[in-house]
Amino acid sequence: MSTLTTAGNIKTSRWNLRQREAIAFYLCIAPWIIGFILFYLGPILASFYFSLTEWDLLTPPKFIGLDNYARIFTRDPLALKSFKITLIYTLAYVPTDMAFGLLLAMLLNRNLRGISFFRTVYYLPSVLSGVAYVVMWMWMFNPQHGLINTLLAYLGIQGPRWLLDPKTALPSLIIMSLWGVGRSMVIFLAGLQDISAELYESADIDGANRWDKFWNITLPLLSPSILFNLIFGIILTFQSFTNAFIATNGGPLDATLFYVLYLYRKAFEHLQMGYASALAWLLFLIVLICTLIIFRTSGKWVFYRSVGE
Amino acid sequence: MATAQTKPSRDAFTELDSLHPSHWRRNVWNLIIYLMLILGSLMFILPLFWALSSSFKSDYQVMEFPPQWIPNPIRWQNYPEALTYIPFGRFALNTLIVAAGAIAGNLLSCTLIAYGFARLRAPGKDILFYLMLSTMMLVEPVRIIPMYIEFNALGWIDSFLPLIVPAFFGSPFYIFLLRQFFMNIPKELEEAALIDGANRLQILWRVILPVSKPALAAVAIFNFQGVWNDFLYPLVFLHKQTNYTIALGLNFFRSTYTVHWGYLMAASIVALLPIVVVFFFAQRYFIQGITFTGIKG
Numbered sequence: 001m002s003t004l005t006t007a008g009n010i011k012t013s014r015w016n017l018r019q020r021e022a023i024a025f026y027l028c029i030a031p032w033i034i035g036f037i038l039f040y041l042g043p044i045l046a047s048f049y050f051s052l053t054e055w056d057l058l059t060p061p062k063f064i065g066l067d068n069y070a071r072i073f074t075r076d077p078l079a080l081k082s083f084k085i086t087l088i089y090t091l092a093y094v095p096t097d098m099a100f101g102l103l104l105a106m107l108l109n110r111n112l113r114g115i116s117f118f119r120t121v122y123y124l125p126s127v128l129s130g131v132a133y134v135v136m137w138m139w140m141f142n143p144q145h146g147l148i149n150t151l152l153a154y155l156g157i158q159g160p161r162w163l164l165d166p167k168t169a170l171p172s173l174i175i176m177s178l179w180g181v182g183r184s185m186v187i188f189l190a191g192l193q194d195i196s197a198e199l200y201e202s203a204d205i206d207g208a209n210r211w212d213k214f215w216n217i218t219l220p221l222l223s224p225s226i227l228f229n230l231i232f233g234i235i236l237t238f239q240s241f242t243n244a245f246i247a248t249n250g251g252p253l254d255a256t257l258f259y260v261l262y263l264y265r266k267a268f269e270h271l272q273m274g275y276a277s278a279l280a281w282l283l284f285l286i287v288l289i290c291t292l293i294i295f296r297t298s299g300k301w302v303f304y305r306s307v308g309e
Numbered sequence: 310m311a312t313a314q315t316k317p318s319r320d321a322f323t324e325l326d327s328l329h330p331s332h333w334r335r336n337v338w339n340l341i342i343y344l345m346l347i348l349g350s351l352m353f354i355l356p357l358f359w360a361l362s363s364s365f366k367s368d369y370q371v372m373e374f375p376p377q378w379i380p381n382p383i384r385w386q387n388y389p390e391a392l393t394y395i396p397f398g399r400f401a402l403n404t405l406i407v408a409a410g411a412i413a414g415n416l417l418s419c420t421l422i423a424y425g426f427a428r429l430r431a432p433g434k435d436i437l438f439y440l441m442l443s444t445m446m447l448v449e450p451v452r453i454i455p456m457y458i459e460f461n462a463l464g465w466i467d468s469f470l471p472l473i474v475p476a477f478f479g480s481p482f483y484i485f486l487l488r489q490f491f492m493n494i495p496k497e498l499e500e501a502a503l504i505d506g507a508n509r510l511q512i513l514w515r516v517i518l519p520v521s522k523p524a525l526a527a528v529a530i531f532n533f534q535g536v537w538n539d540f541l542y543p544l545v546f547l548h549k550q551t552n553y554t555i556a557l558g559l560n561f562f563r564s565t566y567t568v569h570w571g572y573l574m575a576a577s578i579v580a581l582l583p584i585v586v587v588f589f590f591a592q593r594y595f596i597q598g599i600t601f602t603g604i605k606g
Contacts, residue, residue, distance in 0.1 A: 231446070
């Protein structure tokens with residue numbers, strides 16, 4: 001590390017100042033470059049190679065070309081089903097989460113007494129993801145003695161069987177995840193707090209109503225936050241695994257068999273590393289294409305304030 | 310509650326003013342918002358309250374209708390019994406070891422990397438920066454199989470190394486967070502030190518880090534939360550029960566003890582507690598961490 005630039009001995013050095021700075025830069029980010037090769041680029045390329053093989057970890061990989069991909073599309077209805085479930089889940093969950101997140105952020109973006117208490121309450125569940133979160137919700141959804149059906153029973157309603165019924169299992173998982181709406185809420189809240197009150201005041205003078213202000217000021221100025229929540233919402237939701245693995249293990253009747261859950265089974269339970277790698281690469285491509293499409297179209301609807309403002 | 314908003318008024322003029330239709334409308338609006346917020350927060354608190362309440366109930370109490378919101382009698386034994394049925398202490402210790410290792414690794418590597426991206430000019434820097442950012446959007450499953458094979462070849466499976474070592478090579482989100490923070494530190498501080506003959510590492514250590522404590526705290530807290538809640542990676546890399554993290558241990562407990570909800574809720578509450586405590590003591594770092602990145606737009 002002693003090779004890092006020292007301003008004191010410029011004259012004695014073989015390198016000029018600019019070169020020394022570039023060397024210092026590459027030394028600083030060297031850990032990331034090594035990590036990128038070992039844990040990102042290498043694995044992605046390796047994964048593509050494995051996807052062209054049949055491999056059970058015990059015997060050497062056998063090259064089979066694109067057959068794994070052909071198997072996904074033509075000979076494995078369960079893979080397609082798991083993709084369809086994931087797609088439905090994403091299409092239902094991401095917009096709902098963003099709508100609730102925005103609604104909560106707008107309710108919480110005002111100077112009322114005790115508002116920070118409310119912000120804390122709504123944000124807290126989103127930091128609690130993981131096994132305990134899911135186990136808690138399994139108990140909430142318990143058909144006989146869970147809180148939800150208990151409350152429904154007070155109203156004389158016989159509640160559904162939630163996670164245990166193929167029809168309600170996926171919606172149950174959506175409700176479960178919506179408890180973590182604080183994640184998108186806090187990003188919207190930060191965005192809202194950045195919109196200057198003067199804009200709303202001058203709109204008031206022009207006689208704009210709440211609805212006008214929402215459409216013409218709030219939404220456009222919030223569009224970068226919307227883009228952020230949309231992209232990360234889609235990326236994370238496509239990879240849903242833990243909640244279904246613990247709460248339903250894909251059931252009942254494969255109703256919650258998420259794509260990554262199926263991939264995990266193929267890889268680590270059936271030891272079909274080649275086939276699982278093909279599933280992984282397909283997901284990688286789909287998410288990449290989705291992200292690129294959203295970024296490409298975002299120029300039309302995302303409004304960035306100029307830097308100087 | 311609506312009156313809380315009207316300013317303390319001394320003369321009849323402002324008194325009258327608060328009765329003006331527009332003020333009256335505003336107060337009703339605030340009242341509606343309060344009601345919505347209270348109703349909503351009850352819904353958000355209820356799952357935690359229900360879990361806490363159930364954690365003090367016997368198998369019999371748990372099944373009663375109408376339910377006892379505050380259990381009578383309170384069954385404290387659920388906690389010691391649930392936590393000794395499987396070695397929760399060991400699981401907690403394992404998780405803390407992984408968290409400490411990962412946090413140390415990330416603080417060390419990410420500050421260095423972020424400093425490079427924030428302050429030093431070099432050809433190719435922008436491309437590398439966008440490449441680094443794009444890895445944040447990578448789907449994890451595409452790297453988990455090769456990483457399993459990589460760590461298996463190294464003989465690291467069933468050790469904490471796969472969960473700790475990658476942290477020493479930086480994590481994109483933390484690098485980005487720190488880089489944004491470093492960019493906002495006035496350059497004059499560094500320039501003075503450069504003229505005094507300090508090298509880049511000395512500047513990072515003596516000038517940048519002392520003023521970056523909130524950002525470093527945010528990284529440590531996010532990282533702790535991430536490790537504590539992580540499930541997929543420990544599931545793939547750890548197999549022996551003595552190596553389980555809290556998340557794996559709780560999942561094992563759930564799969565063997567499904568019908569004993571009192572125990573399960575006691576164990577879940579204990580598993581949630583560290584994050585809740587960290588959250589209440591360090592809430593501003595959670596929020597700041599998000600604001601530092603400037604993703605608000």
